[in-house]
Amino acid sequence: MNTQGTTNGELINELERLRRRVAELEESEAGLKGTERLLKETEERFRSLYENAPLGYQSLDEDGHFLEVNQAWLDTLGYSRKEVIGKWFGDFLAPGYQEHFRINFPKFKAAGEIHGVEFEMLRKDGSQISVALDGHIGRDEQGRFKQTHCILHDVTERKREQAIMQALLRLREYASSHSLDELLCTAK
Numbered sequence: 812m813n814t815q816g817t818t819n820g821e822l823i824n825e826l827e828r829l830r831r832r833v834a835e836l837e838e839s840e841a842g843l844k845g846t847e848r849l850l851k852e853t854e855e856r857f858r859s860l861y862e863n864a865p866l867g868y869q870s871l872d873e874d875g876h877f878l879e880v881n882q883a884w885l886d887t888l889g890y891s892r893k894e895v896i897g898k899w900f901g902d903f904l905a906p907g908y909q910e911h912f913r914i915n916f917p918k919f920k921a922a923g924e925i926h927g928v929e930f931e932m933l934r935k936d937g938s939q940i941s942v943a944l945d946g947h948i949g950r951d952e953q954g955r956f957k958q959t960h961c962i963l964h965d966v967t968e969r970k971r972e973q974a975i976m977q978a979l980l981r982l983r984e985y986a987s988s989h990s991l992d993e994l995l996c997t998a999k
Contacts, residue, residue: 867942867963870949873956875900875916887965889935905931905939920956923948929966940967 817825867884871877877895885892888903900916901909908930919925924947931939946961 867965869900869959869961869963871900871959871961873920873958875912878958884963887934887940887963888932894935903932905933907931919946919959920948925961940965941970942966 865883867887868879868881869877869884870879876897876899880892880895885895890903895903901912904912912930915928919928926945928944930942930944932942933939943964943966944961945964946959949957949960951957
């Protein structure tokens with residue numbers, strides 16, 4: 812500011828204007844700090860919800876590599892986060908399911924969502940579990956693929972129960988179509 816030719820009144824007015832501007836900036840800074848605090852609290856709350864969710868969550872990149880998994884996913888399959896992040900999803904599938912994934916992952920990305928897609932996955936101990944995945948595609952502001960968001964349901968027990976029920980039904984059908992003498996002869 813050029814002070815030559817400026818009156819005391821003009822300087823006082825300019826000083827008052829600057830004081831008001833400083834007060835506005837201080838108020839704005841306090842508001843930003845409050846917003847930052849609220850944002851951090853919200854982020855912590857969502858992180859806790861994600862980490863403590865009772866169902867497994869996984870996120871894959873465009874090539875099917877893990878970006879993120881939650882603790883329920885790790886507990887279900889027995890791996891550590893370090894053993895999973897960056898690895899290809901197909902490496903955790905039972906033999907025969909990798910090709911299914913290669914064929915259907917592009918279809919999932921194109922469709923934008925999946926519901927109840929079943930896979931057999933390998934646990935770290937070598938055992939297999941049956942899972943059903945529900946998910947959708949996350950996109951950026953331009954609508955381009957960003958990542959998948961999927962929930963993993965362990966359906967191993969349900970499938971086991973279904974197999975037992977089917978076996979019982981077949982046994983019942985067989986028994987109803989044969990006489991007692993035929994059944995007894997078959998049992999010998």
